[in-house]
Amino acid sequence: MKRDRKKLVSGWLLTVAVMILFCSCSKETDSLPETLEAGSSVENTAPEVPTKEFAAEASRPSEPETIESFPQDEPEETTKEEESEYEWEGRAVIGTDIHYLSRELTDGGSVFQYMVEHGDGKVVTYIEQITDAFLEEVIRQKPDVLILSGDLTLDGEKKSHEELAEKLYTVEEAGIPVVVIPGNHDINNRHAAQYKGEERFPAEFTTPEEFRDIYWDFGYGEAVSEDLTSLSYVYELDEHNWLLMLDTCQYQQKALVGGAISTETYEWIEGQLEDAWDNDRNVIPVAHHNLLDESEIYVDDCTIEHGEQLVYILEDWDVPFFLSGHLHVQHTKRAEDNRGVCEMVTSSLATPACQYGNLVFRSDGSFSYWTKAVDMEQWAKRHERTEEELLNFNKFKEPFLRRVFYNQSYDALQSIAGLTEGQRERMSHLYSELNYHYYQGTAYKIRDNVEKNPDYQLWLGDGSFTVLTDYVQYIVSDAKRDFNRVEGD
Numbered sequence: 001m002k003r004d005r006k007k008l009v010s011g012w013l014l015t016v017a018v019m020i021l022f023c024s025c026s027k028e029t030d031s032l033p034e035t036l037e038a039g040s041s042v043e044n045t046a047p048e049v050p051t052k053e054f055a056a057e058a059s060r061p062s063e064p065e066t067i068e069s070f071p072q073d074e075p076e077e078t079t080k081e082e083e084s085e086y087e088w089e090g091r092a093v094i095g096t097d098i099h100y101l102s103r104e105l106t107d108g109g110s111v112f113q114y115m116v117e118h119g120d121g122k123v124v125t126y127i128e129q130i131t132d133a134f135l136e137e138v139i140r141q142k143p144d145v146l147i148l149s150g151d152l153t154l155d156g157e158k159k160s161h162e163e164l165a166e167k168l169y170t171v172e173e174a175g176i177p178v179v180v181i182p183g184n185h186d187i188n189n190r191h192a193a194q195y196k197g198e199e200r201f202p203a204e205f206t207t208p209e210e211f212r213d214i215y216w217d218f219g220y221g222e223a224v225s226e227d228l229t230s231l232s233y234v235y236e237l238d239e240h241n242w243l244l245m246l247d248t249c250q251y252q253q254k255a256l257v258g259g260a261i262s263t264e265t266y267e268w269i270e271g272q273l274e275d276a277w278d279n280d281r282n283v284i285p286v287a288h289h290n291l292l293d294e295s296e297i298y299v300d301d302c303t304i305e306h307g308e309q310l311v312y313i314l315e316d317w318d319v320p321f322f323l324s325g326h327l328h329v330q331h332t333k334r335a336e337d338n339r340g341v342c343e344m345v346t347s348s349l350a351t352p353a354c355q356y357g358n359l360v361f362r363s364d365g366s367f368s369y370w371t372k373a374v375d376m377e378q379w380a381k382r383h384e385r386t387e388e389e390l391l392n393f394n395k396f397k398e399p400f401l402r403r404v405f406y407n408q409s410y411d412a413l414q415s416i417a418g419l420t421e422g423q424r425e426r427m428s429h430l431y432s433e434l435n436y437h438y439y440q441g442t443a444y445k446i447r448d449n450v451e452k453n454p455d456y457q458l459w460l461g462d463g464s465f466t467v468l469t470d471y472v473q474y475i476v477s478d479a480k481r482d483f484n485r486v487e488g489d
Contacts, residue, residue, distance in 0.1 A: 087363035091143040094357035096325025097348035100164045101154040105194040112195035122350040133379035139174045150183025150288030155191040158204045179219035183288040189255040229264040246287040258301040259289025273317040330441030352397035366489040405432040430455040441483030
């Protein structure tokens with residue numbers, strides 16, 4: 001029996017909370033995000049990360065475990081007999097947080113390299129190649145849809161949006177629809193920049209109207225319904241499924257990091273869910289920001305403000321899962337223990353392991369989700385690339401991300417009095433190891449070794465490291481399982 005429509009709680013105050021240090025969705029300010037003023041010269045003085053293991057107790061991790069995407073067009077445990085039980089079955093590939101930067105906006109100079117090495121782990125140096133390889137894999141897999149859930153560009157450069165959109169046409173031409181929504185980096189971002197030599201210059205940013213126009217052929221032009229107060233829309237995938245593409249970004253004056261949904265958009269959302277129910281349509285909601293508090297540390301500016309209202313609405317209409325990005329960390333969570341709407345947060349395509357999500361959804365409400373890393377080495381060989389880092393990408397990407405995380409920690413610990421140089425180095429090695437696995441969704445692999453490591457006790461200390469200490473402790477407490485796979489029913 002169709003349920004009665006619930007009344008919405010009226011009015012939500014839109015607030016922006018202070019974001020913590022080192023979060024991939026950290027709060028932007030009017031200053032340059034990399035702490036460099038335009039025109040300044042750059043010299044990387046941070047110590048190199050030694051190749052020696054950070055501790056004898058902790059073994060070097062293997063490549064993050066992933067499950068092949070649609071091997072022979074099916075997950076390993078799916079049988080033909082099981083297939084026949086379903087009225088229909090759909091397949092999607094989810095890419096998020098590409099952070100594409102047009103090749104015309106950088107010459108790879110010193111200011112660009114500093115941004116890469118002291119950023120949050122995005123492999124911006126090879127983001128064009130990663131994007132191309134990813135799109136080729138999508139074409140070979142032939143899913144029913146490619147979903148891109150925001151942060152399509154590094155910092156909303158109009159040139160980057162235009163260049164990425166041109167690449168997406170190759171997927172559409174292969175008969176695979178592409179649907180997109182913006183992320184917090186994509187619209188009215190005053191940090192849009194070009195990197196030339198030792199200087200960083202402003203670049204043209206993208207307005208909401210321009211975003212919709214650039215991606216007209218990737219969702220907006222085929223929308224069966226559009227929200228009048230945001231860039232949210234409904235895309236009819238087939239006779240059974242609607243994609244509820246939610247714009248959770250705040251960019252009215254300038255781009256803010258945090259996500260929110262207005263009262264008017266909530267009213268539109270519930271109207272779409274009611275229409276879907278009346279028309280016997282399955283609804284797949286997609287947003288950039290997180291529906292749930294996926295991390296006790298990454299809450300402000302990552303979770304949709306007052307997101308519990310959206311959880312209430314989705315569960316009221318029996319929506320089983322929710323897709324998002326923004327966090328850059330591979331993670332999954334249910335609204336309640338072992339029940340309620342399940343959120344799959346796909347990690348950033350730009351950040352090692354440079355992976356994407358795969359989703360199978362079925363007529364009975366069950367679903368399967370897993371991740372797969374882009375095979376850069378095979379792509380490089382096929383295209384006869386000569387760059388050693390691309391030809392040996394699996395050996396390059398892990399040390400790269402560990403080095404970035406080492407730099408994060410080492411730079412921050414410089415301001416902590418009472419630490420010896422050796423302690424800073426060892427603590428930074430531990431932070432690098434732990435944060436690397438956290439981003440892969442595999443921190444459970446090293447939890448026991450970390451807790452036994454004497455350098456972990458250094459991190460705990462007397463609590464004087466504030467946010468960094470909280471962050472390290474949370475990763476350890478959250479490291480309970482592999483977040484790269486979900487089975488739902």
